Amino acid sequence: MKTIDTKSLIKSLFIAGLFAGAVLLTSYQFFLPARRSAFYDGSSGGNQFGWKIPTLKYLPSGQVIDTTAYSQLRNPSSTPTGLPVRLVIPSIGVNTAIEDAYITHDGRMDVPAGSVNVAWYALGFRPGQNGSAVIGGHFGIDNGVPKVFYDLNKLTVGDKVYINDDKNQTLAFQVRSIKLFGRNDDSTPVFISKDGLAHLNLITCEGIWNKVDDSYPDRRVVFTDAIPPEEIPEIIRKVTLRPTATQNTLSLPTTSSADAAPVSSPTVTPPSKVIQNIFSNLRDWFVYLTDF
Numbered sequence: 001m002k003t004i005d006t007k008s009l010i011k012s013l014f015i016a017g018l019f020a021g022a023v024l025l026t027s028y029q030f031f032l033p034a035r036r037s038a039f040y041d042g043s044s045g046g047n048q049f050g051w052k053i054p055t056l057k058y059l060p061s062g063q064v065i066d067t068t069a070y071s072q073l074r075n076p077s078s079t080p081t082g083l084p085v086r087l088v089i090p091s092i093g094v095n096t097a098i099e100d101a102y103i104t105h106d107g108r109m110d111v112p113a114g115s116v117n118v119a120w121y122a123l124g125f126r127p128g129q130n131g132s133a134v135i136g137g138h139f140g141i142d143n144g145v146p147k148v149f150y151d152l153n154k155l156t157v158g159d160k161v162y163i164n165d166d167k168n169q170t171l172a173f174q175v176r177s178i179k180l181f182g183r184n185d186d187s188t189p190v191f192i193s194k195d196g197l198a199h200l201n202l203i204t205c206e207g208i209w210n211k212v213d214d215s216y217p218d219r220r221v222v223f224t225d226a227i228p229p230e231e232i233p234e235i236i237r238k239v240t241l242r243p244t245a246t247q248n249t250l251s252l253p254t255t256s257s258a259d260a261a262p263v264s265s266p267t268v269t270p271p272s273k274v275i276q277n278i279f280s281n282l283r284d285w286f287v288y289l290t291d292f
Contacts, residue, residue, distance in 0.1 A: 082126075082165025082166050082167035082169050083126065083165055083166045084098045084120050084126065084127050084133075084135075084163050084164075084165055085097065085098055085164055085165060085166050086098060086163070086164040087118050087135060087161070087162070087163060088161070088162040088163075088164070088232050088235065089155070089159070089160075089161050089162070089235075090160065090162075090232070090233045090234075090235040091154070091155060091156075091159045091160070092151040092152065092154050092155060093151070093235050094148060094149075094151075094235075095235055096116055096117055096118055096137075096148050097116075097117045097118075098117065098118055098119070098120050098135065098163075099112055099113060099117050099118070099119045099120070100119065100120060100122040101119035101120060101121050101122060101136065102121075102122060102123060103123065109121050109134070109136065109203075111136060111138065112136065112137060112138060112148075115138050115140075115142040115145070115147040115148060116147070116148050117137075117148065118135050118136065118137040118148055118149070119135065119136050119137070120133065120134070120135050121133070121134040121135070121136070121191075124191060125198075127163045127165075127171050127173075127198075127200050128163070128165075128171045128198055128226060129198060130196055130197060130198050131193060131198070131199070132190065132191055132192060132193040132199045132200075132201050133198075133199065133200045133201070134190060134191060134200075134201050134202075134203060135200065135201070135202055135203070136149075136202075136203040136204065137149035137152070137202070137203075137204050138204065138205070139152070139204040139205040139206060139216065139220075140205070140209070140216075149202070149204035152202060152204045152220055152222060153206070153220060155175055155178065155202075155222050156175065156178075157175050157176065157177065157178070158174060158175060159174070159175045160172060160173070160174055160175075160227075160230075161173040161174070161175065161200060161202070161222075161224050162232045163200070164232075169229075170229050170230075170231075170232060171200075171226065171229060172226070172227045172228065172229050172230050173199075173200045173224035173225060173226055173227060174224055174225055174227045175222055175223070175224050176223050176224060176225050177223045178220070178221070178222050178223070179220075179221050179223070180206060180218050180219070180220055180221075181218065181219045181220075181221060182217065182218060182219070183213070183215060183216070183217055183218065183219060185219075189221075190203065190221055197225065197226065198225070198226035199223065199224060199225055199226065200224045200226070201221055201222065201223050201224065202221065202222040202224070203219060203220070203221055204219070204220050205218070205219060205220070206218040206219065206220040
């Protein structure tokens, strides 16, 4: 009778189990309309923010962590239970879905997939957690419709910003300061705070589109501080188009417009990415097992 190699059998079953689990997880991600979840995303067709994250650490296994948020994210007692799903800024009429943004292949914060949603830097702090949570949104005009952060320049100190999470809880923030950064300026003040308090920083582009750099020259950052939760007031979006917001030869209206910007939900994973996601999940599980 042939002797069964127990170690080989266990190893084969373990590998088969990993693969089956990755397939099941991918199926779950595919059939459930959910948040964007690619680790290295780059799906937005370009990285307009152009800022390298100053707090990334690349582990020997290939895993990437954000060193400022990592210790708190690994400690459930210090992490808010809800994930941010919606951003509301009444003073400029913003009420939109929140996607997850990770990093591009060169270690920069990714951007939202479309023009109407915003993206939360999901490797960093969650809104409401002690630290600087960061949310970015596009600036400019898309087929005659202002992009989500087109009017971010109208925010003033004292304005309120609200976050709804997936537990139906509301977090409130108040604008403390607003600053313009150059595209290549140090982004440390945006991603790192040292006062031990909860902050939410909003990022968008600013200026006139540069075709050579394929980007805007400046970055507008709105710094906010957490305040006690409060009810979100009703909002109506009214915008006046600016010629500096276009990145092409689009003919812009010369009069005020009261267009209501559409709101979309995060999209499901395209069918073409199913196989890719299976191997991505296998990779992530392997990294987890080897590092922890």
